[in-house]
Amino acid sequence: MVTVPRGDVTVRDVLAASALAGAAAAAAVLWPGVRALDAPGVLLLVAAHVPLAVFRRWPAPGLLALVALVLPYHLAQYQHHALVPAEVIALFAYAVLGRRVRIVLGVVASLLGVCVVGMAMRAGGGSLREQIAVIEAVVSVVIAVQVWRVHRARLATITERAERAERTREEEARRRVAEERLRIARDLHDLLAHSITLIGVQAGAAAHLARGDRPLDREELADALASIASTCRDARTELRGTLQVLRGTDVGTPGTLPGPRAVAGLVDAARSSGIDIDLRDGDVGTLPPETGVAAYRIVQEALTNVVKHADAKRATVSLARDGGGLVVRVADDGGGPSGGPPEGFGILGMIERARSVGGTLDAGPGESGGFVVTAFLPLVDAVAPRQA
Known part of the structure; x- marks a missing residue:
């Protein structure tokens, strides 16, 4: 009235x-x-x-x-x-x-x-x-x-x-800005945390070689420094690709978006920290770009936690199709920090990654010890691998 x-x-x-x-x-x-x-x-x-x-x-x-x-x-x-x-x-x-x-x-x-x-x-x-x-x-x-x-x-x-x-439009704009900020923060965290952790471990190994009691092995020290340089190059390449995606440029350029095929590089970099890592990637076929990026980032963050927190000797990384989806699993034999999950935003970031493509993620102690991260990412419009 x-x-x-x-x-x-x-x-x-x-x-x-x-x-x-x-x-x-x-x-x-x-x-x-x-x-x-x-x-x-x-x-x-x-x-x-x-x-x-x-x-x-x-x-x-x-x-x-x-x-x-x-x-x-x-x-x-x-x-x-x-x-x-x-x-x-x-x-x-x-x-x-x-x-x-x-x-x-x-x-x-x-x-x-x-x-x-x-x-x-x-x-x-x-x-x-x-x-x-x-x-x-x-x-x-x-x-x-x-x-x-x-x-x-x-x-x-x-x-x-x-x-x-008008209020709805303003709220929607604020929501989109918040989501975009969260996505940028998640991308930068996944990229920089992994690279910085590996560089720290490799630099520590190089410093140990330089300060050791035994005669300095120049070749071994050169290998440690070369690993640091390689990690920096990989981080720079990933950072450039991430910025291109955020700016909306060169999105279709091959190799811009990381995917399952790049997981082997993550495993090799993590192995340089002295952890024995078994990779079981199989043939998962061609995945949607969003699913491939999510799988790559989940493995990246999980390996970062293994190197930084787990104090593990061995780890297993596996990617396999199961029931119309991609199952990503990273398990280690370490004890984890204080017997619990890693601190910070790593676990939360992996959960958000999985949810962004409609998937789920569980992280916690394994049945036989260690820490296990398991993600299920549904596959839509994915090309199945060819049967021999």
């Missing part, structure tokens, strides 16, 4: 009601009706305009008071048209300021209509035409008020829908 905030009684309202009462009295004197205006008629006529002065503050009591005063005025057959302006203003003002407008206006219109019809049945000729004119005035006001209210309600609905749509 459309309503306008109410206000207090003002001097302007009192002056307007007084001026309207004076004009109505002058009209009743100049153009008398069936009954000439006398003292009771003047009292009713003036009193009927008093509620208009307080209508802004009390619309419902004001309308009831006006109806209670105009009914005896009309029944006494005074000049009817003199009160039509006050009645029109009261009905319209209540439509703007009141509550339950349709019910109240219907009751008021019915009372005025019954009053006028009763007077028309008691009079004839010109008086009958005068009563019909009053009925038409009251009915036209009620119809106009309802049309106005429907228009205001429609405008309010349109405005509310527009505001709601």
Whole structure:
């Protein structure tokens, strides 16, 4: 329902009601009706305009008071048209300021209509035409008020829908920004955490060789430094590909997006830290790019945790098709940090990776010890491997 905030009684309202009462009295004197205006008629006529002065503050009591005063005025057959302006203003003002407008206006219109019809049945000729004119005035006001209210309600609905749509667009934009920030953070974490961990392990091995008691083996030290350089090159290549994807450029370039075929490089890099890693990748066929990237990143983060946290001697990495999906499994024989999962955002990032392609991921202690990460990634539009 459309309503306008109410206000207090003002001097302007009192002056307007007084001026309207004076004009109505002058009209009743100049153009008398069936009954000439006398003292009771003047009292009713003036009193009927008093509620208009307080209508802004009390619309419902004001309308009831006006109806209670105009009914005896009309029944006494005074000049009817003199009160039509006050009645029109009261009905319209209540439509703007009141509550339950349709019910109240219907009751008021019915009372005025019954009053006028009763007077028309008691009079004839010109008086009958005068009563019909009053009925038409009251009915036209009620119809106009309802049309106005429907228009205001429609405008309010349109405005509310527009505001709601704007809020929805803003919320959707904020949600997309948050998702994009999360994706960027996940990509950078998966890339940099793995590379930095391997570089740290390899640099530590090189430092141990340099500080060792036995004579320095230049070839062994060169191999350790070469591993660091190779890891840096791989990290730079992956970082360039990740930035290209984030910028939306060269997305279709072969080799830009890592996939299952690049898992062997991750395993070789992790082996340089001294862990014996068994790779069982088989032939998983051609995978959708999103699934391939998710599998690669999950293996990358899992191996990072093995190198950094597990204190493991052996690990197994396997990729295989099973039941219309790709199963990625990374298991080690280490104890994990304090016997629990790795700290930080690694496990959460792997879970988000799996969910981003509609998959699931479980991470926890294995049945025979160590730590096991198992992900199931559904395959859609994937090309199955050829059977020999």
